[in-house]
Amino acid sequence: MDTRQLKTLLAIETHRTFAQAADVVGLTPSAVSQQIQSLEQELNTAIFDRSSRPPKLTPQGLQVIEMAKDILQREDDVKAALRGDQMAGTLMVGSVRTSALNLLPRVIVQMRRQFPALKTNLRVSLSSPLIADVASGRLDAAVVAEHLGIPNALRWSPFLREPLWIIAPKGTESTDPIRLLNTRPYVRFRSPVPLANLIDTELSRLGVVTQDVAEIDTIGSIVTCVRQGLGISVVPHVALDEDGADIVRLPFGSPQVTRQIGLVERTVSPRGEVIARMHEALADQCGEHGVRR
Template identity: 25%
Template sequence: MTLVQLQYVLAVAEYKNFTIAADKSFVTQPTLSMQIQKLEKELNIEIFDRTSHPIKITQIGAKIVAQAKTILMEANRMKHLVNEEKGLLEGDFIIGVIPTILPSLVPLFYKTFQKNNPKSNLIIKELQTDKIIKGIKDGSLDFGLVVSPLYEDQIIERPLYYEPLVAYIPPVHRLGQNKTITQEDLDTADLLILQEGHCFRNNVLALCDTSNLKQRPIKLESGSFDVLIKLANDGFGMTLLPSLVADDLPEELRNNIKNFKSPVPSREVSLIFHQSQLRDSFEKELVNTIQSILRGKIFLEKDEKLDANIISLTKK
């Protein structure tokens, strides 16, 4: 039994296809199949039911897959322990990032971090919060960038910054001539929000009076801020954005941004990791890199100008 064989097993378990698993593992399909067959012969079991499409994991195979994850996670921990002892910041660091954070934050720190740490390799995966939590707990992710707090067992949260929310309101909208807005101005009848599954949707709904949501339902939902902005420009309403997303808009669109009166609704963004992780040097380096880039642009600590009720939003 080898670690490579276990890696191949996990690849097939994930993709339910030998060809795709081989491609993702950067080996030929015959090589991957042969190694898995050797393992099955050694254990005298079948891990996969090859007669089904897509391939299914057998009952005993499911237990093998779970154990393989544990073995590989512990093997990686041994490498991390050695690197940490030597003070080395090298190897792969797999980070799950939620969709409403990735496009505005990752481009800010990615190149700087890689330049300062050339032996490290950041692998960024766009995932929903629940998938990031699962990945950290099963070892497939090293870290996550999410909106917190999460209140999850085994998960450590390191707050990075507090991001104000702003409103995107075209001039033709009923609030288009306002210089600022309040939470009381929000109406679900003309509010465009992200689809189910995005934690930012919950942030926005937490600001609204949803007691009459059935009488005045939300008309349009989308999976991206770009679409919400386009819909607002087309006269379908208004939307809310994280401030870093608003900062990236072209100048002509930034003119439609309205700030909230104090206290400003905001969201807490944190770096999360498993309580048993051994990569303290990476954690500190990433936190320092992100905060140094954002310093002066955004709140790095809680502030009286921010709405603590929104900062303390519970798990999505």
């Protein structure tokens, strides 16, 4: 299998037509077609359905696309390793849909400036598939909250340990957290993630019966609703602006509840050095709540 064929295949996926891909890879359209036909013969499968115009990827073709991305990434990594350059190649990173996702793009941009030869590819998903992809090697690392289902072959290293806050609209006068939670309209975080379970468990432990007015699955939207006066809620520290002038905040839980977010990676990883640099940069972005290795 020729990696030039795989690069051509990815160019077709990106640019949608053989003709546009030909311009990108510097070949004629007929040469592109010959490369794909040769690849199909080698794999004994149809990658494209040519009955439509432009040709569309078949289900088998989608699998070949994933294989091509994996092979080309590994090629980049091996070349970087042979050069002795640990800060080159492509770093495949995943992240859960968390308010801490705000930190990751900043760190990726920072590392891109520091290490121009390093490429990054970010995938956003849920914790379980991300952890499975790290274990299988499809991802080098992933940002996930503290999780019980970490296999022994993986290592989870927290970079953020942050408090949770009860937040209320500006002008709220009550300083009694329990009374506030029992009496004010409550915007509930409803999502299949550890944070939602952590909040609900502490509410139950405190004996609180909330007056729910909304169920929302993103923390950013919850903060917006509270700012607009819809009700009160509970959110992690990283979701709040630095000044917080337009929101009243009170500690949530007794003692105040915290949650952790970290990087999961394979215990033996060829990208260990670059992942360590990313962990350090993420911890720096978290300020006083950052956790160093």
